[in-house]
Amino acid sequence: MVLGIxxxxxxxxxxxxxxxxxxxxxFCSLRSSSDMKEVSSDKGSSGSALAGGDSPALPPVKVGASxxxxxxxxxxxxxIEKKYVHRVYxxxxxxxxxxxxxxxxxxxxxxxxxxxxxxxxxxxxxxGKYLGLNPxxxxxxCDISAPLIKICADRGHEVLVADAxxxxxxxxYGDAAISIAVLHHLSTERRRRKAVDELIRVVxxxxxxxITVWAREQEDGALLNKWTPLxxxxxxxxxxxxxxxxRSPSSPLTLESxxxxxxxxxxxxxxxxxxxxxDLRSLQLRHLHMNSQAADLSLASLxxxxxxxxxxxxxxxxxxxxxxxxxGASANAVASGLAKKDDKKGAVVYNRxxxxxxxxxxxxxxxxxxxxxxxxxxxxxxxxxxxxxKIS
Amino acid sequence: xxxxxxxxxxxxxxxxxxGFPLRIEVEKVVEKSVDFNPDFLKxxxxxxxxKALVEASRIMGYAELPDHAEPSMLESxxxxxxxxxxxxxxxxxEGTLVCPQTGRKFPVNKGVPNMLLHEDEx
Numbered sequence: 001m002v003l004g005i006x007x008x009x010x011x012x013x014x015x016x017x018x019x020x021x022x023x024x025x026x027f028c029s030l031r032s033s034s035d036m037k038e039v040s041s042d043k044g045s046s047g048s049a050l051a052g053g054d055s056p057a058l059p060p061v062k063v064g065a066s067x068x069x070x071x072x073x074x075x076x077x078x079x080i081e082k083k084y085v086h087r088v089y090x091x092x093x094x095x096x097x098x099x100x101x102x103x104x105x106x107x108x109x110x111x112x113x114x115x116x117x118x119x120x121x122x123x124x125x126x127x128g129k130y131l132g133l134n135p136x137x138x139x140x141x142c143d144i145s146a147p148l149i150k151i152c153a154d155r156g157h158e159v160l161v162a163d164a165x166x167x168x169x170x171x172x173y174g175d176a177a178i179s180i181a182v183l184h185h186l187s188t189e190r191r192r193r194k195a196v197d198e199l200i201r202v203v204x205x206x207x208x209x210x211i212t213v214w215a216r217e218q219e220d221g222a223l224l225n226k227w228t229p230l231x232x233x234x235x236x237x238x239x240x241x242x243x244x245x246x247r248s249p250s251s252p253l254t255l256e257s258x259x260x261x262x263x264x265x266x267x268x269x270x271x272x273x274x275x276x277x278x279d280l281r282s283l284q285l286r287h288l289h290m291n292s293q294a295a296d297l298s299l300a301s302l303x304x305x306x307x308x309x310x311x312x313x314x315x316x317x318x319x320x321x322x323x324x325x326x327x328g329a330s331a332n333a334v335a336s337g338l339a340k341k342d343d344k345k346g347a348v349v350y351n352r353x354x355x356x357x358x359x360x361x362x363x364x365x366x367x368x369x370x371x372x373x374x375x376x377x378x379x380x381x382x383x384x385x386x387x388x389x390k391i392s
Numbered sequence: 393x394x395x396x397x398x399x400x401x402x403x404x405x406x407x408x409x410x411g412f413p414l415r416i417e418v419e420k421v422v423e424k425s426v427d428f429n430p431d432f433l434k435x436x437x438x439x440x441x442x443k444a445l446v447e448a449s450r451i452m453g454y455a456e457l458p459d460h461a462e463p464s465m466l467e468s469x470x471x472x473x474x475x476x477x478x479x480x481x482x483x484x485x486e487g488t489l490v491c492p493q494t495g496r497k498f499p500v501n502k503g504v505p506n507m508l509l510h511e512d513e514x
Contacts, residue, residue: 071406075514117435119400138432140397144508153504158397161506166514168507170402170412173439 074190075166083338084314084353085185086144091329091339092319092350093147097127106380107180108133110210110387118175121202123164123195124182128152131159137175142167165191167198174203176210181383183365184213184354187312192355193365200372200390209372209388212380216311216356219382227313228351311358314351324348357384393484393505395448399440401505403491403498405513413444414489414498416451422503426480433476434466440479449478 077086089096107130114120116136125131125141126148132139142162143149152159162168164182177199186192199209218224319339324330330348333339339350362384363377369388376387403411442461449457456474458465465471489498489505496513499506 069406072511072514075509076511117432119436119439136432138396138436140400142507146504146506149504150502153502158394160393160397160401160504161508163508166404166509168402168404169400173400 074188074194075163077163078187078191080187080353081185084351087329087333087338088317088350088352089145090147091324091333092317093127093145093151095319095323096317097148097151100127100129103129103133104180104212104381106378106385107178107210107212110178110208111137111176114176114208119173121167121169121174121177121199123162123167123177123179123199124185125149125152125157125159126181128155128157128159130178130180131155131157140169164195164198166194167202169202171201172204172207174207176208177203179209179211181212181214183211184356185352187353187355189365196366196369200369200388203390205390205392207390208375209390210385211362211366211388212383212385213357213362214354215379215382215384216358217379217382218356227315227354229310230312230314311356313354313356315354317350317352318342318345318347319350321346321348359384362386393500393503394480395445395452395482396436396440396479397505398448398484398489399445399479401489401507403493403496404507405491405494405496405509408491408493410493411491413441413448413492415492416448416484417488417490417497418451418453418484419488420484420486421452422483422485423481424483426476428473428476430472433472433479436479437461437466437475445478449482452482452484454478454482 111120111130111134114134114137118134118137120134120137120139122128122130122139122141125143126145128141128148128151130139131141131152139158141149141152141157141159142164143152143159144161144163146161149159149161160168164179165186179195179199183192183195186195196209196211199211203209319330324347330339333350334341334348339348341347342349359379363374363386366372366374366386366388371392372388372390374386375389376385378385398414398416401412401414403414405411446457446459449455454477457478458471458474461471461475483503484500485503487500489500489507490496491498
């Protein structure tokens with residue numbers, strides 16, 4: 001039923017959001033990795049030449065059945081993402097969504113700058129925070145998390161369940177694409193690069209792509225102390241020697257805020273962890289000085305390189321018990337060791353995997369893409385951001 | 393899932409070169425009103441694959457769209473409203489999207505398509 005001609009700018013139905021502003025987090029101890037058996041490595045069996053910017057060649061890590069094609073190596077989901085991204089978001093979706101309502105001005109500005117009638121693709125849309133932000137545009141959102149997509153659908157958004165590394169969209173029809181706080185959940189450089197390629201593929205010539213990722217250079221160092229750097233055990237199991245982690249010039253950790261990280265936690269526990277982490281850091285730093293010739297990329301030297309270079313983290317999420325019971329997934333998660341109960345806080349603690357980006361890394365990731373150029377780059381609220389234009 | 397969205401979707405299974413349009417199998421269609429916006433519609437007409445829209449709308453139970461669209465038809469309010477209805481107001485609530493090349497079925501539940509592939513399809 002048509003509602004009559006109007007110059008109405010809103011042309012699709014959208015309900016308001018209800019919000020609560022409970023923001024939580026705290027420190028959570030490193031998980032045992034005994035349950036991580038199968039891993040995938042992007043330098044596995046393919047042996048194919050990698051896109052520019054990768055680390056020097058090292059013997060590939062053979063993992064599991066290793067006769068997959070190069071495309072499947074990139075597009076199959078590694079275990080660390082299944083366990084520490086997908087399952088976590090599925091379990092925490094409603095609670096997570098309730099904390100995700102503030103629109104980041106830079107993203108709003110980008111979306112509002114688009115021409116009326118633009119088709120906007122939000123890859124990794126989460127709870128749909130940005131869908132429909134510009135009422136003159138048509139948004140299609142996708143996310144790998146069905147529970148998050150359900151939240152979007154319940155709000156009247158046009159969404160689908162899909163993988164950012166392999167978007168189900170035709171080539172070249174979008175006017176713009178956005179990837180807001182998504183790529184840092186991809187555990188290999190090749191997957192991150194594939195996701196960027198997909199964003200560019202789906203927009204038209206002249207279309208724009210906005211990407212934002214968490215920065216290693218966080219504005220608030222106290223928050224950084226709540227993150228658990230992945231230990232050597234994890235590195236061995238899922239990264240292996242020759243990890244294509246980008247080596248950036250060491251920059252001192254500056255202290256600025258993390259936009260989407262949560263905080264709270266008992267003061268005592270935080271202090272205890274901070275002390276422990278500080279000790280660990282000073283130990284690593286001393287080791288670093290002793291091993292200043294760490295030119296080879298052997299595993300030992302990767303970890304000894306020290307915390308300034310650390311980019312792989314687990315960031316905790318505290319799911320309050322009453323939320324966990326509603327979700328149901330948490331009982332399984334605790335039983336399987338994926339999450340821990342914290343009775344003192346009355347919450348189930350999950351870990352989310354992040355590869356935080358160092359300065360220049362995002363640019364390096366997009367360099368070498370022949371049909372797109374960088375039109376803007378900035379650091380904002382502890383995120384590295386980039387805007388690309390597809391030129392052919 | 394609106395037909396505008398359907399018009400943007402393609403099967404992304406490895407090796408598929410002819411993944412568009414996905415064939416629709418209908419279980420439930422719902423109509424939801426949307427504000428009429430002629431400028432938006434004109435922009436979209438240039439973008440979409442019209443033939444796929446016509447076929448899809450017929451499968452969804454709406455047979456009013458003409459087989460072909462000429463640019464001059466954009467001046468016709470009658471055409472625009474039919475176009476608007478097909479593109480924006482018909483929702484596949486329950487059903488299946490089928491890859492035209494492989495026959496692989498992607499489910500649509502509560503209006504949401506699930507386009508995730510299995511390990512052996514990537």
